[in-house]
Amino acid sequence: MLNRYDPAQNERKRLRGAALEIVGLTKRYGSVTAVEGVDLRVAQGEFVTFLGPSGSGKTTTLMMVAGLQQPTSGQMFLDGTPLEPLPAHKRNIGVVFQQYALFPHMTVAQNVRFPLEMRRVPKHEADRRINEVLRLVDLATHHRRLPAQLSGGQQQRVALARAIVFEPSLLLMDEPLGALDRKLREQMQTEIARLHKELDMTVLYVTHDQSEALTLSHRIAVFNYGRINQIGTPAELYERPRTRFVAAFLGDSCFLPGKVTRVSSEVAEIETAHGLLRGRNSGALGPGAAALLAVRPERITLSRHASGKADNNLAGTLQQIVYLGQSRKLIVRLGDGTIVSTLAPITAEDEGGFDPGDHVELAWSSRGCNVLTDDGEAKDAE
Amino acid sequence: MESVVVPHILPAALTKRRKAPHVGLLVLPAILLLLVLFAYPVAWLLLRSFSTPTWGWSNFAWLFAHPVYLRVLLNTVLISGTCALCCAAIGYPFAYTMATGSERTRQLLGFAVLVPFWTSILVRSFAWIVLLQRAGLINQILLGLGLAEHPVPLIYNRVGTLVGMVQVLLPFLVLPLYSFLVRINPIYLRAATTLGASPARAFWRIYLPLSMPGLMAGSTLVFIIALGYFITPALLGGAGDTMVAQLIQQEVANFGNWGHAGALAVLLLGGTALVLFVTRRLFSARDAWSVM
């Protein structure tokens, strides 16, 4: 069983023998490139999420693994076996679609039985497996229902049951929770996580919802314009984004442009319009290079007077306070017009009592922010 | 005079001065035309079956007493049924190709299927006479290829009737079926593929069952229309292929017997209504699973 908090263990498993390996996968439609040079190694039992905006190529990549789309070039291996020569119905990969795709003229049980019939599983064995998998998804009493009689969440669970009943080596999920409302989605996420743990399946999961990706995955591959922008554990991607895109896509970031003055292996110092700022060195940055400091609002502390103790200090005017329920977002305007926001959790004692127009001081640690190259892409070490 | 647009400062009572004639009255010319020239005479004809020559069921009794007429009624149902089957057999692959093919395929096939709508039945029946006669093109081909020794009788019999009718009725199956097939979500077939179904099995287990309502609707339509057909069986059929419509014509034009004609009309309309009713009951239950 993989431990989500032990990246080293996952790495060891990956190197020992990947369950799924994708090499240089590319898909072009005429002059349009949907997917470009995707490389990926997934360990047995790993939950990898493809995250990105619409049209970034994540679904296309998934469909190529499933066999529903043909790659223009590149290779795929499942447990060492090349996938391209295999037609989709021989790949033994389970797929859960966003629109569920439950056969409307079949009952729940018949839907789940279908893949077993395709594999000529004997009846008593099939019955056993169907009962077991329906119990697993908490629909044990729904055998005879038709899909039209089920709610969205129930339909999704049947789709899941159907995709795992034949014990595939790989499970692909294409935005399965996209059609559900927020509360239901969160419930289903817990379900999926629970099932993944129980069955120890290898899963490729596509979503554009970052909180979903952060919650469920061992690793996340962030897609943009058909390429994997950065791949790593949720913590790695959130704490140490290597590109501007990832810093902006996952969570919120404030960006302060400047030029690199000094670098060490850990820290980079840049000269910005607001003075010298320091942050973690995200990749191959040399002195004089154009760079960007990315800091998350929740890392910034706001106070009336500068304490002088923090690595990074900025002064500005409070523009707007936005009430978010769990926290308050304070939007500050710096001297040159740059907007920076900070997130302050609302606690029992109401501190500060700031008003728009107040002069405020912002401070944060150099370990709480990253310096990225300004063209948006840092050198990819993996 | 339309209702005047009055500024809101005036009391409300004044705005109701002149009420314009309701626009709905525009339906009257068409309605009157249809009531006088259609509804009334048809009702009158149907009534005659019970009222002429005296009130009672004598016309129906006479009909059922004569095996000739019963045979015609049976033939009508048989021929219509065969038409529906043939149209289904030819029309399903045709509509399927239209629904799943390229835009050009769709346009080409769609155009071909619409041609019968726009061209006169007479012209088409004449064309079949030319083609199916003893010295016609089909027989020439058959004899030339050695598939037959003597000219095959293809016209003035059941074959000719069916060939002519199926050509006319095919669009009535293809078009409703096509518009149904086009609404089948391709995701079902993709899901079936990922679950291990080869294309053939995916078609048999998933696509075909899902397309059944459309096929049934089209076949029923063909059957109902064929029941009342007159021109094609008259021109291309033989004595043994007489259908109800021809009987009605004979009773009116040759014998002036409105009672008999009315009775036959009642049977024809009644049969049509029965088929419609039965198929609606049978197939609305299936719509429970149209999650499409």
Add this chain to the structure above:
Amino acid sequence: MILGNAWRSLTPGAVARRIICGLTICYLVGPLIIVVVLSFSAAQFLTFPPTAFSFHLYRNLLDDPRWGDSFVTSVSIMIPTALAATLAATAAAYGSMRLSPRLAALVSGLILAPIVVPAIITAAAIYGLFERLQLNGTLAGLILAHTVITLPYVFITVSASLKAVDPRLEAAARTLGAPLHTAFRRVVLPLIMPAVLSGLLFAMVVSFDELVVSLFISTPEVRPLTVQMWSDILGDVDPTIAAISTLLLGVALFAMCGQHAVRLILRARNRIDGVA
């Protein structure tokens, strides 16, 4: 194809389907082509393929008064019919939009009935009526009967178009001060005009091709072209019919192109106006 690019479309199933579709297209369209070719045959009989070609069949057409007279009759029926049917059907389609749903359903049920009821029944019924009104064998009678028959087709066409017109357009015109008939004439009518014209064309073709009802209510003196053809075919088949048929096909083709053109105009105009 539906299953994605995983297969080249040369599976046995696809090949069989292509054969069926090809044969079906020949079956649907072939006989008509043969008739057209036949009309240029020089022979006296219906031999196909023709060995020699000439226009003599068309000359027959022009010479023989039977064909000329019946053609004129057909046209004299077709035009008033189409106009009357289009007027009545358009009015009915527009009016029924203002009726309660139940009433509108009744109206459309009645108007569409002639399509549902077998032509033979309609024919016999109208014949019986005309016998008492002494309208058999008259042009007026034929026009009335044809109007009733073609009305439903125009109604369907215009209704569909009316449903696609945004009702707020008419409402906007009224709030801008236009009385109802002006709103209709200046706003609604131009938008449904392609459908109205299309219906008109359709009514003309249906009337021109109509046989069953005309058969009952015609006489040898007053008969449309189709009835003349009918009696000719039932008699001894004269190859001149090939020439007439070709003419009828020409009319049908013309109408079909007209309809297509109308649809193109409709689509182009909708792109400009943004009407659904």
